[in-house]
Amino acid sequence: MRAFPVDLPSGARYWTVIDEDLCVVPVADQWLRFLRFGRGRTELTTRSYAGGAVFYFRWCRATGRRWEEAARDLGLFMVWLRFSPARLGAETSTVVWGPGTRPLRGERRVNGVLAAVRGLLSYAVSVGAVHRSVLGQLYELADSRDLPEEAKGEETGLYYRLRARHRLQEPKADVDRARDDELVAMFLACRSARDRLIVLLHGRVGLRRGQVAGLRRSDCHLLPDSRALGCDEEGAHVHVRRRANSNRAWSKSKTAWVQPLDFLVVQAFDQYVDERLERLGAGGSDFLLVNLSREPLGAPMSPAAMGELFERLSARAKLGRKVGPHMARRAFGSNVANAGGSWDEVQMLLGQEHPGSVAPYVIPDRSRVREAVERVPSPRELSGRGER
Structure with missing residues (x-):
């Protein structure tokens, strides 16, 4: 079997x-x-x-x-x-396996x-x-x-x-995010505009690696006004869509959504477009991210290639650990929350269908947690207000 x-x-x-x-x-x-x-x-x-x-x-x-x-x-x-x-081979036939x-x-x-x-x-x-x-x-x-009452909701x-009936108790795994200094170090360790764009699409746009690998050039609207392209969305953005792709890229989100881009990502797009035109001319597939230095030239990158790139960049930047694409995605969600983003904003930007799915992607900065505690008024302050 x-x-x-x-x-x-x-x-x-x-x-x-x-x-x-x-x-x-x-x-x-x-x-x-x-x-x-x-x-x-x-x-x-x-x-x-x-x-x-x-x-x-x-x-x-x-x-x-x-x-x-x-x-x-x-x-x-x-x-x-x-x-x-x-596999049970001859060398394992005499070994007793079990508790x-x-x-x-x-x-x-x-x-x-x-x-x-x-x-x-x-x-x-x-x-x-x-x-x-x-x-x-x-x-x-x-x-x-x-x-518990909290779990019943409105029911x-x-x-x-x-x-x-059958399930093992799993040890609690620590959910970690990429630190901002790690992402910066990886960005500086990139050797091409394409790789820099990939790091930003994960760490500053928050896309999954399957979504990044599945982007088409037609999904990217970088002008302030996209009506000329038949799109009513304002500002630079990408359309994230689930579709069957030849490179096995797949968007986990069933529904399509529009993801805004800031000026840093747009600038990275421009530099990559120039790099791609220089190496491929007008050729290559309609996929946004393609091979520029290995055969077959112009073929779309796979989601696995995104993970391999992050592994190489982690080593090249001497981070001391492997920072993967999903850790960069968590960094984006956490940074939005740290910057004052509301829960529904984080949910929309991450393309999550359910609000409860946002929690693993928001790892608050320790300084923000301390500030939250310090914002709680002390009993002395409360009693002073009552006396007045």
Whole structure:
């Protein structure tokens, strides 16, 4: 069993599951196609879920279980997944794997695989491939009575929800942002106008790397008045759109939005356009960011290339750690908040659909936190006002 990429004639791509005879596993393939084209999930999501399904099918095969009925033993699957190596060779055949030995997969990885398995089996129930009793083995039914009042929101009545039965407690991970001095150092370490623009599009515009890689030249309106281009938006901006791209770039946001640009980013655009014209002339693809020094010249950069660039710049700037594109995006969200931006402004600028999704992107400056504490009046000040 293994995950396998499928390129469709339309240019779209998703990942499926094939068996030892290189035949597609039907129910897994239907589920992954549904995720990609019915639910609008990204190619990377289908890749992750296909990999999770592969682990489940391998375990069923190794233990002699039917995958349609093995959900009742997911606890054993969790142990197997935590400790079993991906490949059992001759050198590992005499080794005992299990509790007491060093885990080979962390809690987050195990939970990701379990989420894929729940999705696969739930879909199989919906199409009649698996008995509906399996849902009771995957989820327990809970109601709103055990929720704190803050979590109930405006819901006043009793309502029910499904809670996964099998899940490991994950250690709390620190969410970090790129510091401003790090972004400046990376900007100065760039060796081309294109790379400087990429750093700014992440750190000063707040786009994801898939959104940056997916920008087309036609998405970029840099004039103060764009009505001549058929656009009613004022000021310099870019249109962030979800579309199928040949370089696998994908905007996570389902809805399109307009992202304003400041004069620094516009200046970086101008310098890059001059650089691109000098090296490619009027050629190259319609993608904004393309290869300028490696073959094939003019081909669009991939999202992975954005991450590789940030890794190189982190080393070249001697930062002492790797600063990735997403850390630059968090820096943008935090800087907007530190500059007095409201929560809804940060939400709109980050292209987030739900207000609650903004929290991981806003890491307040410590000085701003101290100022917030100092703004709270002391009891002495309050009592003095009362006496007057």
